[in-house]
Amino acid sequence: MTLTRRRLAAALIAAPTLTGLVLAPHAAQAQLTVFDPSNYVQSVLSAARALQAVNNQITSLQNEAQMLIGQAKTLASLPYSSLAVLQAQVDRTRELLGQAQALAYDVSQIQQAFRTNYGAVDLSASDAALTARADARWTTAIAGFEDALKVQAGVVGGLGASRDQLTSLVGASQSAVGGLQAAQAGNQLLALQAQQLSDLIALSAAQGRAQALEAADRAAARADAKARFSKFMGRASQP
Missing domain, CATH: 1.20.5 (Single alpha-helices involved in coiled-coils or other helix-helix interfaces)
Incomplete structure (x- = not known):
């Protein structure tokens, strides 16, 4: 190979x-x-x-x-509420009105009093009856003025609490974080105004009652004087 x-x-x-x-x-x-x-x-x-x-x-x-x-x-609820304080003030005013002396704020009682002490005089009434009528009217008038002063004192005494509530509610409304809180603060402010208006109405009613009783007393006193004079003239004309 x-x-x-x-x-x-x-x-x-x-x-x-x-x-x-x-x-x-x-x-x-x-x-x-x-x-x-x-x-x-x-x-x-x-x-x-x-x-x-x-x-x-x-x-x-x-x-x-x-x-x-x-x-x-x-939807957060307002953390501050003044309703309890406002309700307490309203209840206090109503209590003062309920303590009306001599003549209460009652239609039937007023009607009865005017029939007996302020109404027309019966010429046959005795001097003692006329004197009793006058004393009752005087007592009622004095009690009416006292009631008005008590209501006035109660209203004035509540002004401080109302002012504090107003300050707190205004602060709560300004710091409200939602629509519900703002609405609740506004509602409570309206409630405060309603309470103050209620106090003013009560005070006006008490003062008006006292003035009406005084005016009614003067009118009834003139009616009593006229009755006494008529009785005196009747007696003088007798032989």
């Missing part, structure tokens, strides 16, 4: 080994992941969209939370 033939045979024997060595790197490369720029860009865009959606949801939840907080403030 010549040298050339020997070399050719050796090359054929070594060919499978060389082929495996040559093909092995190609097989390894075939197992590696191929990088695709377009797919990578799409993945990044999808992630960005998902992140934006999450951010939008977070913003929406924050807005809803703020809305709920605002609604809670709107």
Whole structure:
């Protein structure tokens, strides 16, 4: 066998080994992941969209939370209430009116009193009866003025509490955090005005009652004087 033939045979024997060595790197490369720029860009865009959606949801939840907080403030009740103090003042004024002496604020009682002590005089009434009528009217008139002074003192005594309530309610209305608190403060201010108006009406009624009793006493006194004069003239004309 010549040298050339020997070399050719050796090359054929070594060919499978060389082929495996040559093909092995190609097989390894075939197992590696191929990088695709377009797919990578799409993945990044999808992630960005998902992140934006999450951010939008977070913003929406924050807005809803703020809305709920605002609604809670709107529906929050006013922490200050003056109704108990105002009701106490009204009850005190009514109690003073209920303590009317001699002649109460009662229609039937007033009618009865005017029939007996302020009405027309019977010319046959004795001097003692006329004197008793006059004493009853005088007592009633004095009691009426006393009642008016008591009501006046009660109203004036409540001015300090009303002023304190007004100051507190104005402060509460200015610091109101919601519509309900502002409305409640406004309602309590209206209640304070109503209470003050009630006191003024009660005072006016008590004063008017005292003045009416005094005027009625003067009118009845003139009627009594006329009856006495008529009786005196009747007696004088007798032989």
